[in-house]
Structures are given as structure tokens and as C-alpha cells.
Amino acid sequence: MSAEATNPAVSPAPAPPPAHRRKGRPRIDLRRLGRAALLGPTTRDRLPDAISHVVEAHRAHHPDADLEPLRRAYVLAESSHRGQMRKSGEPYITHPLAVTLILAELGAETTTLTASLLHDTVEDTDVTLDQVREEFGAEVCFIVDGVTKLEKVDYGAAAEPETFRKMLVATGNDVRVMSIKLADRLHNMRTLGVMRPEKQERIAKVTRDVLIPLAERLGVQALKTELEDLVFAILHPEEYAHTRGLIADNAAQESDPLAEIADEVRGVLREAGIQAEVLIRPRHFVSLHRVSRKRGRLRGTDFGRILVLVGEDADCYAVLGELHTCLTPVVSEFKDFIAVPKFNLYQSLHTAVARGDGQVAEVLIRTHQMHKAAEAGVVALGNPYAAPAEEQPDGRRADGEGERVDPTRP
Template structure:
């Protein structure tokens, strides 16, 4: 039995060494031994030893190219939550970095947090991810393996809840980070649990038409290969099967179409160009020279990358045999990013330093994560989670400043969202916008690729956020700043109103509030009542939290403090 942990960890070590030949694998062995011991009395729903789960999660991350620290944290990710092993013990044994990652993915105790546990756990994970994105990647790998083994769970309602939560929260997170390899698998596994009949129908149809599709696809690959070679391009032509949920989504969007699965429904052609980015456009020309491009179906994500690092040229063509095909054109580097997204940058950084790995969370193309952080101020757990779901599923667009800076935003965003994404002060002073050099209202929905300029006013009486802005804004960042501004304005108005009430009551006693303020009497009473400043006290008067007459009595009865404002 003493040799079992070492043997079980070998596939993990082998996978890790393919990406990091010089890695310290002893710490992986130690991590597995600690996990195996901590989970020694626990079983999965399948009856397998529980440690097979963290080992599978770590192996998945190793195959994706994640660093040693992440793999150790993956091995230990359930120990603090499910065993007697404490976070301090993890920190003492494996260091602060591993402990932070483990803590980031540790669920909050449901017995203490009740119905708020899910939302507060997600809030905690997002906060941790803002400092280190590897927290989210461990969570995504954890969910992939849980979905792979979800059929072992005896309760259908639990299977459905886990699958639905995956679609609503974790699939969009994988998409935002560009980790399409995990997104596709999660979508298919959740699809199999949520719509088993539709899943089986598509799977059976794919199998039934597989031979015919392969026979039609072969000559098409030969045609495009010859066209690229004739254009003097060095390129590799690959075919990629679309995942089942993607096919289902297209069918649902076009229910009146014939539901027979054809070549283009199930397969995309991917061209990997071995050359500079400009050669991708030459390859696009070669494709359009042999097949007819469909109008408005060409997308250039090389000149204007997606918010999640994705770059590629997309075109949809009709072949001579009237097959409709989607063709993707990219370089090998772009292809790696298209599959693994942020993991590529973390992998590259890990070859140099741990600090650079953590810095990956601060990339400018991760503004969407900072938008999620803006929702942390939301006090209501249920509404917080609903807001996060809405922001994640909203899709994305890319707009530009006048100087060409890229500003990624959720779909249906307005110039208000744009202004706050650029600078909160710009948002607070916005009175209008120029979109593609044309005047536009602040509530106009923006489209991909537009150039936006915000018109502002320095006047304190003109413009400014309003309740309507709060209803229009799409991003958490904008909504939180607008709400904060509105709250401050309400507080200012309340303070003025409360002070006026107090002035009137004191005047009846022939007492001047300004004099009490100048001699420190008002501030002394304010502090005694537990208010941070006079504005807060006066706002409490307006809100009737403090009774005006009683406050006036205290002010009159309090002796003056030391002279202020230079008085003698």
C-alpha cells in the first residue's frame, strides 16, 4: 500500500513534464499523498475512492499545460471543505500561493450560510480570481470532472441543478477566458443531462450520417489544399467536428429548416497558415476563389479580436455541390489561443516567473472580470447572482475610443457603459455621445466596431446620472457607480433638508445652529450620538431617525468646546 500513491500519481507527473520538463514533481507526489490521506475514508457516488476526483482534476489541468502550483492546489482543492485538513496546514506544508488557490475554490458552509451559500461562494471565487485567475481554472476543471461523473448521482433534481448552474455560470466563464476546450465539453455534458432525448437524437444522427459526410468532406479538403498551394501558401487544412450542443443550438434557432445533419452542420474546416498574419487574408482570398462566399457571413477577428483573446478569420461558403461550409483561417499561435485562451498566457508566464502568472489576471482584455467585481457591492445574494448571470450571458461587443483603444462591453451596452468603462469621472459628467462621428443619445445601443466619443459638461447643474441611467446601463461597473452617485446625491439633499429643519426648531429657542457648529457643539453631539459627520446627522434628521426636537435640546444643553475657526 505504501507504493500506491506514488504509482497513482505517475500519469499526472508524466502529463506535467510534457509541458514543464524541469518541474519539481516531488511536490506533486507529496500533494497527492496528503490528498489521499485526507480523503482516505471518503467515496464518490460511483463507489470509487474520493481521491480519484482531485487526481482527475489535476490531470485535466496538467494536460492543458497548467503550472505546478495549480496542480498541487487542484489535488488539495476539496480537502479544506470536506476533510479535517485546515487551510493553515495547507499553507504550512505547501506555501501561501497554494493555500490562496485552495481557499478560492473552497465552498462556504451551507449549514452556516443557508440559501446564500451558492451566491456567496461565487462572490468569494470572483474576488480571489481578480488576484489569481488560476482559481477559476481549477473550478472549471473541477466542474468538468463532476459533469463527466454526474450520471452516478442518484437524484435527478440534483443532476439538473448542477447541469443548469454549469450552463448559467461556468460555461460563460470558460468562454470569457477563451478556454473553449472546457466550454465545449461542459456544454455537451450539461446538454446530455438537461435534454437527454435531444442529445441522443443528435448523437444518433451524427453516427448515422458519419460515413456519407466523410465521403463528401474528403474532396472538399483536397480542393482547398490545392487552392492554398497554388497561391504559394504554406498551410495545414484540418476538419473539426462541432460539438453536439452547438448543433442543437443552430437547430433551435432555425426550427423550420430540414433537420437532416449535413457536412457543414457537423464539421468546420480550419486552415492553419504557417506565416505572418497577413497570409491569413491571402488564404481567405484563395478560399473565395474556389467557393462562393455567403454575404455578411465573413468576420475578421484578427483585426478586431474578441474580448477573450480569440483571433481568426471566419467565412461561410457554398461549394459547387451546394454544401454550406464554415471555414476558419488562423495561424498555429492563434489556434492555440482559440482552444486554450488565457491558459496559453499563464503557461508562457509560468516558464519565467510566478509573479507573471498572477499578473495574467490584470490583462487589459479582462475588463469583463473587473465588471464582475463591480457587482461585489451588491448586498443581496440572490440579486447578486442574478446580476452575474445576466452579465455573463449577455455576449460581447468591441467598440473603440477616438485614439483606437479597444473597449470590450456586453452586448446591448450604451454610451453610458462605455463612459464608465473608460473612466468613472467621464461617466459622471456625460451629457451625450458621438458614435461614428454622428450625434447619439446616451441610451443608444452600441454595435461591434463603432468609434465612440463622450460629450461632457463641467457644470454641476447640467446632466449627471439619473434613475433612467440605472435602468439603461448593462455593465455592473456602470450601475454600481451610478447607484453610488445617486445615493450620494440623496444623502446631500437629505443633509440640507435635515439642517433646515433643525435651524427652524433652534430658532424658536433663539439659538443659531451656525454658531453651535462654529464652537464645536454640533460636532460634539454628533460624535456622542455615533454619527461620523454632521452631514450624516442632518440626513438622519431628514429621515426621522433622529427626532429634531430632542436633538435641539441636546445641542442647547451642551457647553461650547474650545474656540475654532481662529476665534478668540
């Protein structure tokens, strides 16, 4: 592993309050994983208890996935890391388990999860690449080798283009390697707390200058936003504490204007016969800090945005039409990232509606598939080089091995 990850501590860095957590992304219980890991390998016909949480998250996205590679990868990783401990006294295997869970929750396919379980074995244990290739195949071996090479990249040049060029060369341009690196850094940032302050600051700066821009480029917003908040807490503790206080004060208010507007939006769409899921998305700490610096005194609608999820692209524009007809739109806030997606595959309609008291609520409108791509980015795309076996919706087929026919592939 890199110098930043060789001594991960276990006391968490200052973290967002529970209300900020995304649904479906629970924190890892390291003590429970540690006890399960200490039990060691299990019988061939039974999955180890330690990876049950990974399996549950994986099957939520891939119900028919073959779990045997995960079982074998865990058995190899647990046996090879046995005796290695984190500073907490927990077995080291809890780290690759936590990294793999992060990726499983984002919808990564089985090959990525298998490589994630093994991502430290070649560098930190006696396991060789030849063993990985023989046991799990060339694809898993290629990803593990890429992660191992990526750990050797010198991040001293911060976010200069040369650093990113070295990263791309090290990974063989396989986004799955970079996905594992991002999840690895997220878990190490979550458990950074008992390191010396100067080391925390150094790791946080590298994360800010290199890994967060990478997460943005790959469209993995779920990882990017949490990394931003963890870096914010370390590098700007006073601003972080102030922002946390703003969130706590807002949560204590009796009325919630965002909830009221969300109810109004549900009513408008129900009357129009449009099936949609309307949610409130709290802003993460860095986003709220930026808004407070821009607008000064915050109002209730500044603490989050309304998210409308629908089934088809056409429904997005139908929702937009109803909201602009029945509510008061703020025309200057409208952006169409469906017709013109962002560079990192992000697609959504952005608009805003105003209440009678002058409060303005931002509204994001997208399909469920767009939302998955917005949260997980390239992590949810599987193998970007695999040629599709079936005909594309427009009738085209892949000509040649590994051609990227799907325009959403990176």
C-alpha cells in the same frame, strides 16, 4: 466541496459518441487510478504511478517543469483523503487526480496543478491552510483557499450579477481558482449519472446558468463545450437523442463533403506555398442542435467546420486570400476576430466557401498560439499577475510587481 460535488456518482451521464471526443483529451480510467491510488505514497525519489498520466500531459506543454511539487501534493492528498470513497467504491483521490489531468491537458502550469491536487483537502480533510502554506508556499495556499471559499458561494441566484460578484470576491480575482472550479465541475458532471434525476437536473441548471457563462468569459472553450453537451443531455434528453441520431446517420454516409473540401483547401494552400495544417472540427451536440433549428434539414457540411492552423498572423490573411481567390467565398460569413478579438481573448478569421452543389463549409483560420488560447483560454496563461522578466516584443518592460504588460492577459 459544494453540495453538488460531495456525492459525485460514477455512472457517466449520457455522453457524446467516441467520434466527438477531442484528440489528446482521453477519458479517465477510474479503475486504473483507483488501483494506483490504493498503493499509497511512494519513495521520495520516484513519482507515484497514479500521477503518471498527469505528468505526461503536463510535460507535453511544459517540458522543463519541476515535478517535485506534484509528487509531494499527491502524497499529501492521497494520505489525507485515504479512507474516503466515491459512490463507486473508488478511492476519493481519483477525483482530484481527474481534475488535475483536465487542467494538465489544457496546459496549466505547475502551481495550478499542485493546487488542484490539494483543492479538496482543506475542506474535506484535517489538512489546514497553514500546512499547505508551509509545505507548498503562499501562492498554492492562496489558490487552495480561493477554491475552498468558492465552494461556499450560494448559486441559488443563478446567473444574476450578484452571484458572479460573490465568485470574484471569493477567488481574489485569480483566474486559476476559477479554472480549478470549472475542471472540478466538469469531472462531477461526467460522473453524475447515478444521482437522483431531480438532483441531476438541479446541478445541470446551476452549471448552465453560472459555470458555462464563466467558462465562456474565461475563453476555456474546451471545457465550455463539453459542459454544454452534458447539461444538454440531462435537461433536454429528447433533443439530445435526436441530435445524437443525426450525427450517427451522417457518420454512416459513404461520402463526406467536409473531407472533400478540406482536401481541396490543402491543395490550394500547397500550390500557394503556404505551410498549414488543415483539420475537420466536428460540431459538438449543442452547436449542431442550434444549427439544425436555424437551418432545418442538415447537409453534410453542417456537421463540422474546417480549421486551418498556421504559424504567423500574416499567414492567416494569406490563407484567407488564397481561399477567396481559388474557391467560392460566402462574403456574408466573413468575420475578423484577429484585428478585433472577442472579449474572452478569442482570435480567429471566420469565412465560408461554397461547393457547386450549394453546400457551404465554414472555415476557421488561426495560428497555433491562437488555437491554444481559444481552447484553453486563461488556463494556458499561467500566473496572470507575474511580471515578465524579459523585454516585450515592442520593447516595453513591466514597471512594478505584477503589472499585466501582455494584452492577452485577462
